[in-house]
Amino acid sequence: FPWRTRAPLWKAIFRVITAPVTSPIFFHIYVADVFTSMVKVFQDIMWTLCFVISGDFLLPENLDENDAPHPWQHAFWYKNVVIPLICLFPLWIRFNQCLRRYMDTHKRWPNLANAFKYALSQTVTLFGAFHPLYLLHVHKGNRPDQPSNENGINLFQTFWMGLFITSSLYSFLWDVYMDWGLGRPRFAFLGPRLMFPRQLHYYGVMVIDLVLRSMWV
Structure with a gap:
């Protein structure tokens, strides 16, 4: 990855991530939109990092049935913290960009309306992340007073x-x-x-x- 040819892209990514501190231009908004479509890719990258860091790549392929492979992918921190954060991060970037556009232009439309769209998406993601915990609480407690x-x-x-x-x-x-x-x-x-x-x-x-x-x- 020669820095001379990749530097503009990495600088743009840095400005995208640091929104709303920096004012977004069209290319920054485009990159952030691409990020929202790459959530699955980011999840796969995180899975690969955990796979390598945990040393699971050193395990033999013919494991016993009682030995569950990749126990970390069923852990609370992975399923209910890391994965939801990965899903939220691109939406959070676009949300901040919309707010920054409103601050720069003082135009409520379409900036605040677009920010509301990403706020809704973030809320849905949060509910999706905590919904399994809610179901687990209901089934374990078996409480009729839900x-x-x-x-x-x-x-x-x-x-x-x-x-x-x-x-x-x-x-x-x-x-x-x-x-x-x-x-x-x-x-x-x-x-x-x-x-x-x-x-x-x-x-x-x-x-x-x-x-x-x-x-x-």
């Missing part, structure tokens, strides 16, 4: 599901309306300027985006 209404509906589960749906729909609408410039009713829910001649392509992409945003179901 928060529920008079019909027996679990309020925690209901709020969690509503949060998921709200975040998914908000992100979908932001993709279509803000990022792609589509969803305008007077243009048949497309945009004023289209690059491709067939409108069916745009409708298909919007449907695919909605499906992908709902893959958590």
Whole structure:
């Protein structure tokens, strides 16, 4: 990795990570958006680091059934601390960038609305991280007095599901309306300027985006 050719990228990554201390430009926002799509890659990198540091790569392949490989990946600090932090970090960066853009431009729209989108995503991630702990607490305690209404509906589960749906729909609408410039009713829910001649392509992409945003179901 020659420093002369890689230096601009590493400097940009540093400015991305240090948001909102530094003012983001378009390239910094683009890099942060790429980070949000690389969460799985970051998780794999962390898994590899733990695999090497723990010395599991020295273990033989033919282990006994009683010897569980990679015990650290089932530990509390890995499943409920490290992995959620990796999922949160790119969202936190984009959230800070949106706030910094608001501070620099004093424009609430679209900066605060975009920050709210990432705040919702972070909240969903936190609920997803602590939801297994909640279920473990419920099953171990076997307590009938868990928060529920008079019909027996679990309020925690209901709020969690509503949060998921709200975040998914908000992100979908932001993709279509803000990022792609589509969803305008007077243009048949497309945009004023289209690059491709067939409108069916745009409708298909919007449907695919909605499906992908709902893959958590």
